[in-house]
Amino acid sequence: MRVPVAITIGVCLFLVTFGFKTGQHLFGWWRSTHIEPYCEYNLKALWIVSRKCSVKYRVQFPPPLKLVQDFVDSGETILLTSRTSGYLGLVGREGMQTDFRGSLICARDPNYSLKIAKMSQNLPYEPSYLWHPDARTLAYCPYCGLAVLLDGKLERRGAMKP
Structure with missing residues (x-):
């Protein structure tokens, strides 16, 4: 039971970090074009x-x-x-x-x-x-x-x- 919880937490951390970094890059692109x-x-x-x-x-x-x-x-x-x-x-x-x-x-x-x-x-x-x-x-x-x-x-x- 410990393995699925650790994997779930890892996946959630990855998605949050990925979303945050993607947002930063999109904002940088928007700023550079507008x-x-x-x-x-x-x-x-x-x-x-x-x-x-x-x-x-x-x-x-x-x-x-x-x-x-x-x-x-x-x-x-x-x-x-x-x-x-x-x-x-x-x-x-x-x-x-x-x-x-x-x-x-x-x-x-x-x-x-x-x-x-x-x-x-x-x-x-x-x-x-x-x-x-x-x-x-x-x-x-x-x-x-x-x-x-x-x-x-x-x-x-x-x-x-x-």
């Missing part, structure tokens, strides 16, 4: 906006966060060239005027809804990204673990635990 591309787009957009701000306001790159935030929140548009649209992953949209409102907010930020509401009403809000956290990084997302470097490349770093 949230991380959004954050990648935002960080790339911030790099483009920063370059535009440096040229427009004649300040050294990278410009101060306040300058970039004012530019983004104003809804001012940027003309997409074939190079910038390719960089953003928007192939075929060259020649379009695009604004980057909301690009300072990560979808994984716990206060995402509040920050979007504040942004839409032109109220002050704290960006999700850390601006210029080290000498080679323009912005870093602590929620996704992605950083855009000063040269425009994306780099994966450790994400903050929720």
Whole structure:
């Protein structure tokens, strides 16, 4: 009688562990297909906006966060060239005027809804990204673990635990 109980317990432990690990992998897949591309787009957009701000306001790159935030929140548009649209992953949209409102907010930020509401009403809000956290990084997302470097490349770093 002891053998069937041990086998039953072993099978139950296996199924629970298997289900938990499968759930972790499915969540990782969902996050990588739904949230991380959004954050990648935002960080790339911030790099483009920063370059535009440096040229427009004649300040050294990278410009101060306040300058970039004012530019983004104003809804001012940027003309997409074939190079910038390719960089953003928007192939075929060259020649379009695009604004980057909301690009300072990560979808994984716990206060995402509040920050979007504040942004839409032109109220002050704290960006999700850390601006210029080290000498080679323009912005870093602590929620996704992605950083855009000063040269425009994306780099994966450790994400903050929720």
